[in-house]
Amino acid sequence: MRKLMCFTGFACVSMLFIIAVSSWFFIHDLDVSSPNDVPIQSINLMDPQRNERSFRILLVGDTGGIPILETTWAQRGVKEMMTIVAEEKDIQMVLNMGDNIYFTGPTDEFDPRFESRFESVYDSPSLQVPWLTIAGNHDHFGNVTAEVEYTKRSRKWYFPSLYYKKTEEFNGTKIDFIMIDTISLCGNTKDIQNAGFIEMLRNESHDPRGPVNITAAEEQWSWLESNLEQSDAQYLIVSGHYPIHSISSHGPTECLRQRLDPLLKRFNVNAYFSGHDHSLQHFIFEGNSGHKINYVVSGAASRADASTKHIKEFSKDNLRFNYPEKSWISWSPVSQLGFRKGGFIYAEFRHDAALLDFFDKNGKQLYATVIPIRQIPSDTATKSTISPFIEI
Template sequence: LSTYAVFPEEQPVNTLRAIIVGDTGGLPVYPYYTYAQTKVAGAMTDLAMRKNVQFVINVGDNFYFTGVSNEYDKRFEATFEDIYSTDALQVPWYTVAGNHDHFGNVSAQLVYTKYSRKWRFPNLYYKLSFRVNGTIVDILMLDTVMLCGNTADVENGGLLDLLWNGSHDPKGPGDFNRADHQWKWIKSHLNASSADYLFILGHYPIHSISSHGPTHCLVEKLDPLLKRYNVSAYFCGHDHTLQHIVYPGNANHLIHYVVSGAASRSDPSQKHLDSVPSENLKFQ
């Protein structure tokens, strides 16, 4: 399978309303979802109905703890389709992979796009583009696990290492050629974009005050690109919390960093609180 695409083509709309969630992965055993997940799904339904939401963006860790085995895996129904089954949520769900998805058959999640009314995961990284009353919005959907590596060795590590890998910063890409190819793709699309608003989404956070904290690979390599190309915001998950962090970019430009990783569980940790100055932390 190809690892990138422009999907869909530029879409003319009058407004752009989306919900961004992460870490929807539920449970690997019956009932395959969490109580918190059902409550969040209910809140999403209410919001989607009130605001006429057009699509959802899912920033990874779609299936805990080891992804799916194939495109027919029952987890697609039990953890995704059955939970987000209300009419208001029958909109496109544009998706990227998280570290737990890469522990399984991540290609099967791409293939599943053919079988679902709403699941949209055409490639491991891709671009969305919308025209809103003459305003152009570009969204780059990234595979940060490909860029930075995974957080644990699921084959050689023990169960505790897998379940508690949140304490591990990714140590580098498993395939440097694939990572380099994606970095070149990112730079090319950022350089070519003439969008009025430019958003980037991935699973790992650049900045975070919670259990995982900042992802050093992204701080070193992606964050400078956000500043250079005046990216409007970076959205992510991985930490099971909600955060809004703001840092200055070029001139008077501000970059917003949003963590939305509490779709099926929450984590009150502020382990890395010292990594973000208080004046830059707008919500936690």
């Protein structure tokens, strides 16, 4: 008990020290904006026919705030820019890529952090749309089932099951959003669950070593393959917390490279969206018969990591963009505690292609790309879209 109290005191003092040091860095190393960083202006162009021509979303990840401070400086800046873009573009949905409550996930569906880390943060009228949510590794440190249950208590939090399908249509064009739980498929980054903050800190960190429940993982793999095979959507989007490809601190997820990526290629998935690494990244890899698959990381909603630890694993042909740019120091408490950089992605699905705009917390457009409409495999186009598994 004496050792635990000592460790607890040490951890608390360490956290306060890090915050104090980070605050000093923040004051002396502010992210000074250039003239090109002027935030975009909301002009509130509400086109009554817009919904017939496109479907518009924001893509965010790792929104879960931080202990003591609740929300980060970067997160508040990102939220303000999300609000402006959401109002101007009249968005219809947000994809939320996991790590929703740092550092240990909720205790139950009544956990006050749902309010302090989500509801009271993303409270702008333009953000009151469905937030399609999945779990991250930090959510699984706590009671991840509570996040599913919280769907019943929130007007915008949408997390009906650990994995699910959501279909949207606009004037004959269909989008299938396949939301998966990569922690159940691949395992967590620490061998701990439903534990407190101190226990989480003491536990060894490692790459995912495999699912805890192999039977449940195989059921999800079967569900995923069935839904991909049966989809006749012009856009087929798979979203999970762990990235398949990443140049940043965590890097690629080998489990997903081995089992998920072949499915994406087999069924001509348009894109795989993820979070986990606190950055914005875009990769393009060849699929089947000339089809190209886009891999997008959006995990910078509350903090940003400039690490390029795994960049040598990728060619310039595959890696198209990454943010933040590499700094003189690969790890900084200023960045990790969310005092400086952050970002998100706006995606607009049209009848012929999807347009993706990458923004930082100042509203500066960092990068843009186009995702062509899907080439539906011939053996898939004739199949029924009715799935024997869960579909929301």
